Amino acid sequence: MNKIKCDCGHVNPEGTVLCEACGKPIEENQHIDGNDKRKLLNMRYDGSARRSQTYNKSIVDKIWSFFSSVKVGVWLIVIALLASAIGTIFPQEMYIPANAVSRDPAVYYEATYGVFGQIYYQLGFHNLYSSWWYMILIALIGISLVICSIDRFVPLYKALKKQKAKRHESFLNRQRLYSETENVTDEEKDKIADALKKLRYNVRNEDGHILAEKGRFSRWGPYVNHIGLIIVLIAAILRMTPFMYLDDYVWVREGQRTVIPSTDGKYYIENKEFILETYDENDERFQKAIEKEGMVAKNFQTNAIIYKETAPSVAGSEPELKKIAEEQIKMNHPLKFDGYTLYQAGYQLNEFKSMTFKVHETDDPDEKALGTFTIDLTSPESEYQLDNGFRVVVDQYYPDYSLENGEPRSESKYPKNPAFVFFVYPPKSDQAEVSFVGIGRNIDATGENQYKLGVEDFKLRDVSGLTVRKDYTLPFFIVGAIIFMLGVIQGMYWQHRRIWIHPKGNGLLVAAHTNKNWYGVKKDIEKVISDTNVKMVVDQQELDE
Amino acid sequence: MDNLIDVSSTMLYTAFILYLIATCFFGATIKEKKDNGKKGVAGKIAITLTIIGFIAQIVYFITRWMASGHAPVSNLFEFMTFFGMGLVFAFIIIFFIYRLSVLGLFALPIALIVIAYASMFPTEISPLVPSLQSHWLYIHVTTVSLGEAILSISFVAGLIYLIRQIDQTVKSKRTTWLEVILFSLFVFIGFSVISAVFNVADYHAQFEYEENGNMLTTDYQLPAIAGPNDGKSLTENAMKPLFEAPSWMHGAEAPRKFNTLIWSILTGLVLYVLARLIFRKRIGAAIQPLLLKVKPDLLDEISYRAVAIGFPVFTLGGLIFASIWAQIAWDRFWGWDPKEVWALVTWFFYAAFLHLRLSRGWHGEKSAWLAAGGFAIIMFNLIAVNLILAGLHSYA
Numbered sequence: 001m002n003k004i005k006c007d008c009g010h011v012n013p014e015g016t017v018l019c020e021a022c023g024k025p026i027e028e029n030q031h032i033d034g035n036d037k038r039k040l041l042n043m044r045y046d047g048s049a050r051r052s053q054t055y056n057k058s059i060v061d062k063i064w065s066f067f068s069s070v071k072v073g074v075w076l077i078v079i080a081l082l083a084s085a086i087g088t089i090f091p092q093e094m095y096i097p098a099n100a101v102s103r104d105p106a107v108y109y110e111a112t113y114g115v116f117g118q119i120y121y122q123l124g125f126h127n128l129y130s131s132w133w134y135m136i137l138i139a140l141i142g143i144s145l146v147i148c149s150i151d152r153f154v155p156l157y158k159a160l161k162k163q164k165a166k167r168h169e170s171f172l173n174r175q176r177l178y179s180e181t182e183n184v185t186d187e188e189k190d191k192i193a194d195a196l197k198k199l200r201y202n203v204r205n206e207d208g209h210i211l212a213e214k215g216r217f218s219r220w221g222p223y224v225n226h227i228g229l230i231i232v233l234i235a236a237i238l239r240m241t242p243f244m245y246l247d248d249y250v251w252v253r254e255g256q257r258t259v260i261p262s263t264d265g266k267y268y269i270e271n272k273e274f275i276l277e278t279y280d281e282n283d284e285r286f287q288k289a290i291e292k293e294g295m296v297a298k299n300f301q302t303n304a305i306i307y308k309e310t311a312p313s314v315a316g317s318e319p320e321l322k323k324i325a326e327e328q329i330k331m332n333h334p335l336k337f338d339g340y341t342l343y344q345a346g347y348q349l350n351e352f353k354s355m356t357f358k359v360h361e362t363d364d365p366d367e368k369a370l371g372t373f374t375i376d377l378t379s380p381e382s383e384y385q386l387d388n389g390f391r392v393v394v395d396q397y398y399p400d401y402s403l404e405n406g407e408p409r410s411e412s413k414y415p416k417n418p419a420f421v422f423f424v425y426p427p428k429s430d431q432a433e434v435s436f437v438g439i440g441r442n443i444d445a446t447g448e449n450q451y452k453l454g455v456e457d458f459k460l461r462d463v464s465g466l467t468v469r470k471d472y473t474l475p476f477f478i479v480g481a482i483i484f485m486l487g488v489i490q491g492m493y494w495q496h497r498r499i500w501i502h503p504k505g506n507g508l509l510v511a512a513h514t515n516k517n518w519y520g521v522k523k524d525i526e527k528v529i530s531d532t533n534v535k536m537v538v539d540q541q542e543l544d545e
Numbered sequence: 546m547d548n549l550i551d552v553s554s555t556m557l558y559t560a561f562i563l564y565l566i567a568t569c570f571f572g573a574t575i576k577e578k579k580d581n582g583k584k585g586v587a588g589k590i591a592i593t594l595t596i597i598g599f600i601a602q603i604v605y606f607i608t609r610w611m612a613s614g615h616a617p618v619s620n621l622f623e624f625m626t627f628f629g630m631g632l633v634f635a636f637i638i639i640f641f642i643y644r645l646s647v648l649g650l651f652a653l654p655i656a657l658i659v660i661a662y663a664s665m666f667p668t669e670i671s672p673l674v675p676s677l678q679s680h681w682l683y684i685h686v687t688t689v690s691l692g693e694a695i696l697s698i699s700f701v702a703g704l705i706y707l708i709r710q711i712d713q714t715v716k717s718k719r720t721t722w723l724e725v726i727l728f729s730l731f732v733f734i735g736f737s738v739i740s741a742v743f744n745v746a747d748y749h750a751q752f753e754y755e756e757n758g759n760m761l762t763t764d765y766q767l768p769a770i771a772g773p774n775d776g777k778s779l780t781e782n783a784m785k786p787l788f789e790a791p792s793w794m795h796g797a798e799a800p801r802k803f804n805t806l807i808w809s810i811l812t813g814l815v816l817y818v819l820a821r822l823i824f825r826k827r828i829g830a831a832i833q834p835l836l837l838k839v840k841p842d843l844l845d846e847i848s849y850r851a852v853a854i855g856f857p858v859f860t861l862g863g864l865i866f867a868s869i870w871a872q873i874a875w876d877r878f879w880g881w882d883p884k885e886v887w888a889l890v891t892w893f894f895y896a897a898f899l900h901l902r903l904s905r906g907w908h909g910e911k912s913a914w915l916a917a918g919g920f921a922i923i924m925f926n927l928i929a930v931n932l933i934l935a936g937l938h939s940y941a
Binding site for chain 2: 034042044070071073074077078080081084085087088092094095099129279283285286288289290292293296297298299300330331332334341343345467469474477481484485488489492493516517518519539541
């Protein structure tokens with residue numbers, strides 16, 4: 001390493017731009033911060049020797065220099081910004097509305113948005129935020145954060161620690177705020193030093209050279225907030241592991257008890273009741289809005305009981321369960337137990353629980369029941385024996401009936417719109433009549449049936465949809481966010497101000513630097529010199545047009 | 546109950562008028578001569594009126610909260626009004642740091658435009674759907690809009706900088722873009738003016754159209770220039786649409802909103818052309834002479850400082866509080882909902898802005914253009930995302 005010895009005697013590491021101790025510009029390195037072309041010194045990182053600016057030979061050096069550049073960092077941010085915005089042009093796959101033409105992305109985007117939608121889909125933008133390239137982009141930002149921070153923090157920390165109150169004259173007169181006063185009395189000098197202390201500056205005096213410093217800790221703000229961001233990014237990676245994070249969903253019907261998925265069969269949930277409330281249209285507060293917009297939901301709620309299995313169940317036998325929680329799960333009020341959280345996430349109203357049918361003679365105008373039977377729609381039997389000798393065989397069961405291209409089929413396995421094909425055997429007969437019965441449908445395929453089936457009664461129930469979550473990464477996100485906030489506040493709401501007083505002959509040189517809020521430091525100087533002859537500093541800023 | 550609502554709307558109206566008068570006094574400070582750095586009378590009156598107006602608006606906020614039982618930040622009217630209030634508050638803070646009167650001359654009109662714009666949306670108190678029933682509603686919304694308001698002050702300072710600094714003697718790309726920014730402010734005014742006109746006339750025209758296999762009816766409060774795709778008019782004697790809205794617009798009530806946009810731009814254009822005819826020069830050139838006394842480096846400083854103050858507030862409200870609420874209400878703290886993504890875009894943008902300030906060549910004018918870009922993103926997220934992109938936040 002080629003250390004550089006300054007005139008003041010301080011030995012600086014290779015690549016230093018401004019002497020760490022006295023601030024004198026080191027001739028051969030001025031191009032690094034662009035000081036050679038300008039009058040004012042570039043004060044960022046106090047002219048310290050940064051690895052990225054010093055070594056550029058090996059591959060490692062080159063990669064390091066690349067990622068330590070703020071310009072590269074800004075480009076990465078801008079690319080991430082544009083990519084994120086593109087992802088909002090059309091809905092992401094998970095937000096394809098339920099009433100869309102098709103929930104299949106291959107169909108949906110083209111059908112809804114035409115050729116642009118198709119291109120969008122084919123480029124994979126329908127899943128943009130989980131695409132490999134978006135993740136790589138975010139990872140690159142993470143790498144840039146780490147390298148930028150290390151490259152700057154270490155030398156800056158050293159430089160600020162080694163700085164002396166006594167600065168080289170050329171350091172002072174090349175500051176943005178500078179003034180030179182010919183004649184200043186000792187009394188005035190003391191006054192200034194006292195005034196600086198009063199303004200809570202940390203004042204150091206070396207042979208009459210004064211360095212007044214305030215808020216140095218704010219310089220660490222950016223590095224602190226970058227640490228916070230790194231923790232957030234690490235948490236995001238952890239979240240991809242099944243050990244740290246699980247996400248599942250359970251539908252549970254009223255009155256039903258079911259195992260909670262992804263809990264290794266250890267936990268069960270029972271749905272006592274699902275409640276959907278809407279606002280009262282006569283409520284005078286909301287009357288007008290409801291008139292205009294229609295009914296507004298007030299509450300989605302599942303009254304649930306959680307059971308824990310106490311002993312491993314033997315195949316076929318009922319599990320041994322212990323009640324561990326009974327609560328109302330509402331939106332904004334999830335239920336927590338043993339590291340799991342259940343959220344009210346969906347519902348299905350009025351699913352059929354059971355249906356009761358009657359058999360009557362086709363030409364009986366009163367439709368007097370000859371016999372009835374009830375089908376439990378969650379577990380229909382294949383045959384029903386009626387009291388009066390009728391036998392009804394269930395040939396086909398469509399829980400969610402629909403007709404597609406003339407073919408009957410079931411849209412789902414849930415009894416939302418049940419329909420049956422029955423074989424009806426009259427007493428003492430093995431000649432079956434075929435009947436098709438559904439809600440609002442009763443079709444006699446042959447037109448010659450003597451007996452007809454009718455829906456006499458049915459029972460409905462609601463279904464609750466609940467998200468099952470376990471997320472051990474949340475504490476990491478919280479810690480990361482807190483550190484980030486502390487870092488930005490530290491860096492943004494305080495400023496690092498330095499004022500140098502440099503005796504020269506009978507007079508004084510005054511210079512000042514701050515990392516932000518120049519207006520504030522000027523006001524400080526005005527106060528400090530108010531009772532003296534010392535000239536106010538001049539702002540030599542070269543504004544970029 | 547009705548009393549409270551009446552008090553509330555009267556107070557909002559009072560605040561509006563006070564801001565308007567305060568703007569005039571801020572205008573008067575330009576002509577005032579400064580003696581020994583002391584502030585003139587006009588400046589004092591102006592800031593006093595602003596503060597009284599702000600208090601009136603707080604009374605509006607509190608009484609409306611009492612009347613509805615929830616913080617009035619739950620629909621577009623309430624939210625935009627609150628944002629206007631945030632703008633005034635942010636201006637007051639910055640004013641007491643820098644004592645720059647001319648800032649008020651621009652910040653208050655922008656707040657006025659925002660409030661006028663807000664009041665054209667339905668103002669009825671609407672009940673909260675289950676997902677909004679949380680304390681986080683007002684913690685999140687108030688913090689994020691305060692953050693955005695402070696960031697907007699950066700735009701105000703940047704805009705003054707641009708008007709002050711851009712060479713108006715010759716037409717250039719820069720003068721054109723500056724006119725584009727000013728014109729977009731006219732469009733907001735245009736929206737308020739034309740909505741108010743047809744509101745007074747009580748204009749309604751209903752159309753029926755098909756969307757995803759459902760028949761929908763929509764109520765146009767402005768005459769239909771662009772009607773719904775394949776729509777059928779249900780109102781007699783209503784103006785026939787000149788053309789149909791493009792079929793790819795699918796958001797809720799998309800054709801009606803598209804029609805409103807056309808009307809706003811047309812009205813804005815008329816107002817803009819009128820202003821150009823009156824001044825007989827570019828709007829920027831007309832305002833420039835008033836700003837010669839303002840120091841550009843101070844404007845640059847304020848613009849940067851506003852971002853430095855606003856960025857942490859925005860992060861806290863727009864990303865952190867938002868995530869906490871989303872975790873409680875929707876079982877995930879981040880869901881890539883368009884509004885969330887645009888909050889992230891805003892955050893990325895200002896992060897880039899702050900990093901660019903570290904390098905030479907990005908202070909001054911470039912910085913001012915960036916501040917304008919940031920404001921455009923904020924307005925896009927506040928308005929366009931709700932109106933155009935569907936999502937969880939589309940409560941308008």
